[in-house]
Amino acid sequence: MREDTRKKITTPEIADDGAALGQSIREARQAKGWTLEEAGRAAGIGRSTLSKIENNLTRPSFDIIRRLTQALDMHTPNLFLQSGQSGISGRRDYTPKGRGEPKDTPTYLHELLCTDLTSKRMLPYISEIKARDISEFETWIRHSGEEFMYVLSGELTFISEHYRPLPMKAGDSLYYDSSMGHGCISTSAENARVLWVSLE
Amino acid sequence: MREDTRKKITTPEIADDGAALGQSIREARQAKGWTLEEAGRAAGIGRSTLSKIENNLTRPSFDIIRRLTQALDMHTPNLFLQSGQSGISGRRDYTPKGRGEPKDTPTYLHELLCTDLTSKRMLPYISEIKARDISEFETWIRHSGEEFMYVLSGELTFISEHYRPLPMKAGDSLYYDSSMGHGCISTSAENARVLWVSLE
């Protein structure tokens, strides 16, 4: 080994709050059984860079992390959790039938489900859509995210941009981009009941 | 203004594939009605840095982006979408009753819903849980993410780590951390039917 006469430049232990980022990546890589070389090639980065990232010896760019998470099929939301907050880890929330949290609007009767878990990512609720005429429709509902709906009872028509009205009845389900303008109207004599799960 | 004799170093238009990252951040900041100064202070970064990020003139570190997304209450998964793939934007997927894609396991009869939309983030399916004795239970199901379940018919018992068995019947709902070991057994004479929505 050759003599190193230079002043030692210290850059150790960056990790501060970013915390277990490197560890997460190392686990994901090893779960795939990949070497630094292989993972680096898949993500388009050098193995030295990857080594430093996994050992928290650097503060990688977002771009690098994005490429890595793609290559390793990683679960990205976890990476954003700072030490302390850990989502709903190890918890569950039970709501008996009809015991959700009511929330009414002029058009809908909502029953929010599992509201004790405030940090959950999906938002489940049951809506009672009041029977009414199609002419009452006013404006699109539009909000970023994705939504899944399942018709519990009754009949309704789902209307949205880019598509023609879709008649639905009990047992039917639908998944859609909620940033696309959308809305529901009951087309049965009685109210229709729908289970919704909204993301974001 | 003084004469600039240096060779112009060009660093414009980094944006390459990272794409609309800066735009997303600008939108989130403006949605909060914040100036660069305010948002920067909330995230602990300088306004000049933030300006460059929003205009895609730099390739920010993951750490910076994490601080920003926290301060701005941003929805992080979107940021990981690269330019080509845009989720399910502007699309919807309808599945009539009983027309899901069947997928059976020894214990469950699954019917996957809305399988045409492959890039959706939530995974909805209906499971028929075969009536059986509690003694048949073998091992925990465990996978990262969150799950919501809604009992459509029949009765069952949900069992999981950290908790005691939970009897559920039609109309009940449950939200839980799916990394926590869990499982279901039917406790009614006939099979129980459950609607599940799984996230990641």
Place this chain on the structure above:
DNA sequence: AAAAACTGTATCCTATAGGAAACAGAGTTT
């Protein structure tokens, strides 16, 4: 309408991110 207080952008500079290559250690092969 000048002065002042804002806004977001552009410039300058230093610490460092990330690639190339050297290094070190553990198996393999000849």
Place this chain on the structure above:
DNA sequence: AAACTCTGTTTCCTATAGGATACAGTTTTT
């Protein structure tokens, strides 16, 4: 056991991230 071939780590270097500051444009105050 020496020569190869892997692994992951460390060193070296250049391009650049991000803060400080100067600049420019717009609105508010005196």
